[in-house]
Amino acid sequence: MSLYLVFDIGNTRLKWAAVESTQNIADRNKKLWAYSGSISNQSFQSPELRVELSDYISKTMPKPDAIGFCCVAGDTAIQNLRSLFPQWQDLNWKQLTGDSPYEGLRTLYEDPSQLGADRWAGVIGARALSSTNTLIINAGTATTIDLLGGNGVHYGGWILPGLNLMQESLSSNTAQLPLAVRSSTTAAQASFGMNTNGAMTGGCDAAQMGAILRAAYLAKAMNHPVERIWLDGGNAKILANEIKQFPELAALPVEPIEGLVLRGLWAWLLQNL
Numbered sequence: 001m002s003l004y005l006v007f008d009i010g011n012t013r014l015k016w017a018a019v020e021s022t023q024n025i026a027d028r029n030k031k032l033w034a035y036s037g038s039i040s041n042q043s044f045q046s047p048e049l050r051v052e053l054s055d056y057i058s059k060t061m062p063k064p065d066a067i068g069f070c071c072v073a074g075d076t077a078i079q080n081l082r083s084l085f086p087q088w089q090d091l092n093w094k095q096l097t098g099d100s101p102y103e104g105l106r107t108l109y110e111d112p113s114q115l116g117a118d119r120w121a122g123v124i125g126a127r128a129l130s131s132t133n134t135l136i137i138n139a140g141t142a143t144t145i146d147l148l149g150g151n152g153v154h155y156g157g158w159i160l161p162g163l164n165l166m167q168e169s170l171s172s173n174t175a176q177l178p179l180a181v182r183s184s185t186t187a188a189q190a191s192f193g194m195n196t197n198g199a200m201t202g203g204c205d206a207a208q209m210g211a212i213l214r215a216a217y218l219a220k221a222m223n224h225p226v227e228r229i230w231l232d233g234g235n236a237k238i239l240a241n242e243i244k245q246f247p248e249l250a251a252l253p254v255e256p257i258e259g260l261v262l263r264g265l266w267a268w269l270l271q272n273l
């Protein structure tokens with residue numbers, strides 16, 4: 001049995017997972033990953049926490065047989081990550097980029113090398129799960145929405161500021177707006193805000209919902225009506241709750257999924273062993 005380790009280096013968090021070669025790529029089981037975790041990029045700046053992370057991963061996990069990663073956070077982030085595992089430098093660390101070929105898939109992006117590696121990995125992850133018309137939504141630092149046809153064609157997508165970025169930009173560029181607070185009890189909002197906090201969180205949520213709804217309409221107009229929506233990323237649960245409030249979206253098959261990008265890396269790694 002072999003072990004594969006994959007890393008997704010995002011703009012806010014580093015996520016990783018390891019899978020065994022006996023595992024099924026199409027398995028939706030939440031306990032799919034043999035090992036998995038995440039750390040914020042901020043914590044990753046701390047030398048102590050970096051050592052802790054390196055110890056944790058290398059001591060809890062046997063040496064992997066292959067390592068795959070994608071990064072949208074700059075080359076220094078890659079170097080920092082690799083430097084944590086000097087004992088694994090003999091392995092070929094395979095980097096997935098926006099123009100990495102994947103059998104059965106192609107993108108219509110004008111210049112695939114400019115396509116975010118995490119977006120492409122998400123598309124690959126979606127393909128590994130089903131061959132239907134799919135919207136892939138990654139609600140992270142940015143919210144990205146991509147259309148993958150059941151025919152294996154990626155029809156491009158959209159990039160919006162993520163929920164936090166939207167809210168931060170309001171407070172940092174205005175005199176009167178605070179940073180909106182979303183508590184764990186903040187309910188999804190199907191109504192207009194009645195105070196500043198509610199108006200800000202509701203407005204940003206509505207902007208995200210509007211984009212998803214617009215994407216679903218556009219896909220239909222392009223003759224690729226959406227049969228499934230995967231929602232990944234740190235804000236996936238918030239968006240999933242919001243979607244339930246919008247009848248037009250609630251009718252669509254929306255499924256939050258953890259680690260779609262990691263799954264895509266895994267699928268790509270399997271094609272490139």
Ligand SMILES: Nc1ncnc2c1ncn2[C@@H]1O[C@H](COP(=O)(O)OP(=O)(O)O)[C@@H](O)[C@H]1O
Pocket residue numbers: 009010011012013014040139140141142162163164165232233234235
């Ligand atoms: N434990 C967490 N650490 C950092 N961000 C989190 C966490 N939980 C939820 N979030 C939210 O998720 C967003 C980051 O999501 P993530 O998918 O990790 O992004 P990225 O892939 O861009 O690094 C943040 O903007 C934040 O709003």
Ligand SMILES: CC(C)(COP(=O)(O)O)[C@@H](O)C(=O)NCCC(=O)O
Pocket residue numbers: 010011012072114115116117118119138140141142143144159
């Ligand atoms: C859009 C993104 C910033 C999203 O990054 P994330 O929120 O996952 O950290 C990233 O996919 C990226 O830098 N893309 C390159 C441009 C493009 O996809 O066209």
